[in-house]
Amino acid sequence: MRKLIEKLSGTVRGTVTAAADPGYDEARAVYNAMHDRRPAAVVSCADAADVMATITAAREAGVDLAVRGGGHSVPGFGTVDDGLVIDLARMNNVHVDPGKKTARVGGGATLGDVDHATYPFGLAVPGGIISTTGIAGLSLGGGLGYLTRRAGLTIDSLVSADVVLADGRQVTASHYQNEDLFWALRGGGGNFGVVSCFEFQLHEAGGVVGGPLFYEFGDAKAVLQGYREYIAEAPEELGCFFGWQIAPPLPFIPEDRAGDLFCVLVPCWSGPHDDAGRVLKPLRDIAEVKAEYCMRMPLPALNSLFDDAVPKGMQHYWKADFIKELTDDAIAAHIAHGRHTPHVSSSMHLHPINGAAQRVGADETAFGHRDKTFSPVIAGIWDDPADSEANIKWVRDYYDAIHPHSGCDGGYINFMSDDDGHRAAANFGGNYARLAEVKAAYDPDNVFHVNQNIEPAKGGSHV
Structure with missing residues (x-):
């Protein structure tokens, strides 16, 4: 594990914090204090390339991988004992296009980050009631909030997503690219990859x-x-x-x-x-x-x-x-x-x-x-x-x-x-079987299993 951490430290632009490093306890802490876990290292990713490198390292070393956006996961899915944590908090940039009424949102942004960037334009992404909630977890699970009745779930405003897959590649998912992945991201949780950037259609709401x-x-x-x-x-x-x-x-x-x-x-x-x-x-x-x-x-x-x-x-x-x-x-x-x-x-x-x-x-x-x-x-x-x-x-x-x-x-x-x-099958409802097929296509080895997990359908293979 020491060699793995040294290799990551020399590869990523972000910060790799291991148990012996200053700030480790702060880096490993998550929102729900019931989960006092000790990962081998927390990788504070600066960009998608860092995410790609960390996923590849975890897969090759055969260690558990946790992904943390806002860190609000009640089950503690943003941390793991002895494995690697991808911390997206630094990737919280939000860029608003007021003409198209869209926003590109980094995977580590919180609802508060999004509100800060969109409100001056009289625009909003629907979803959430706590500003410190990570936009990634909120969106991938569906996204309920104050604007649901008016504008739908958060996922209903998702235009596209840049996703780092289990094999380390980044792809874009949308209505016309990797459509099955795009379908699965909208409600399937963190089972299919790490979203480094979301693109949302914005709604007028001041x-x-x-x-x-x-x-x-x-x-x-x-x-x-x-x-x-x-x-x-x-x-x-x-x-x-x-x-x-x-x-x-x-x-x-x-x-x-x-x-x-x-x-x-x-x-x-x-x-x-x-x-x-x-x-x-x-x-x-x-x-x-x-x-x-x-x-x-x-x-x-x-x-x-x-x-x-x-x-x-x-x-x-x-x-x-x-x-x-x-x-x-x-x-x-x-x-x-x-x-x-x-x-x-x-x-x-x-x-x-x-x-x-x-x-x-x-x-x-x-x-x-x-x-x-x-x-x-x-x-x-x-x-x-x-x-x-x-x-x-x-x-x-x-x-x-x-x-x-x-x-x-x-x-x-x-x-x-x-x-x-x-309860996973019941929680995903009638779409579970199709989700399992998409899981088998994009993550057949279940690299992303520290989540409300969907087992890959048998016979799956990489896309």
Whole structure:
């Protein structure tokens, strides 16, 4: 391994950080502190050539390879014991073409990087609710966020991708180049290669009206039922998710209510500002709003509003589902377990999948759950490792209670934990068999297996 690291250090323009080097602990740290892994080296890639060299080195040495974009992977897929880590963080450049309304985005860029570059032009890439989320992981898994109902999933705006394959070559995938690879990248996760650069079609989105509305926990049934009905028919410029929230000590929270558990709706109206009052009124009328931080703001401000609640270094354990219908029985199960939300950073978020997201066919991209209506995620997030057992139990019990009401088997791969690998076929849905064929064509040896893994179909070969 020492010779491998020395060879890489002499080949790449980026930095190779091994266990004996200064900064190793910082280089190996990922967003979810539950994953305290010790790679042989972390390669901070400066460009696609560095990515190519690192993949080749890992393959030839027969060591595990992890790929890190923003580092937000809850299962810890951005790190690995004893293997090599490709860290794309330096490759975070974003170039906007305002005439074509497109952006070329480096594989290490975060949603915040993209927002910073696109907002001055009044443009945006749809997807995400936390600005520190890596655009690569967000996109390759599908991409849910505030603009989903209006503009579709993040992958629905993907125009092309430069991809470094398992054999070390870089190719471009698009609607007319390596079309099968392009199809698989849009929802198939990190199974097919390392995307060094994404090209997105941008959407007009400058200022929005949004932010959380807090309701009493006792009104949760009415809020969930009202949200279920309204989001099915609301104008598509309205994004909105439901969640539980222990109130933090913030200026807009009544001083005597900090620490109390509320239910929240977080709308994002990206239509004409003058229509916001009318569009948001049905949400306000569901029940009395006890506190709020809902106002006109730049979209990047809304995308970063919750960043401080989930800083790097917390403990994370999540479970995810898709549901066809939010039934009254499911609502009862949510309330029964939501009342025990254990930490101010923990929640269950219920994200809608309708509008523009459902106008793309289930087999047009690898994201195979266009027929679902919601994607719930139970996000256990806490700071003290001593509390892990209790927090993990809350997440698992919650999931076990709601899943029988889902009407399907799979969940959103970006919301999975490291013990969900056995669910891969269900999580990729009806497209799994085709994904396995593409995997066999582009990565028959499963070099990219530190992910929500797709086993290569038997009989595959290099393209």
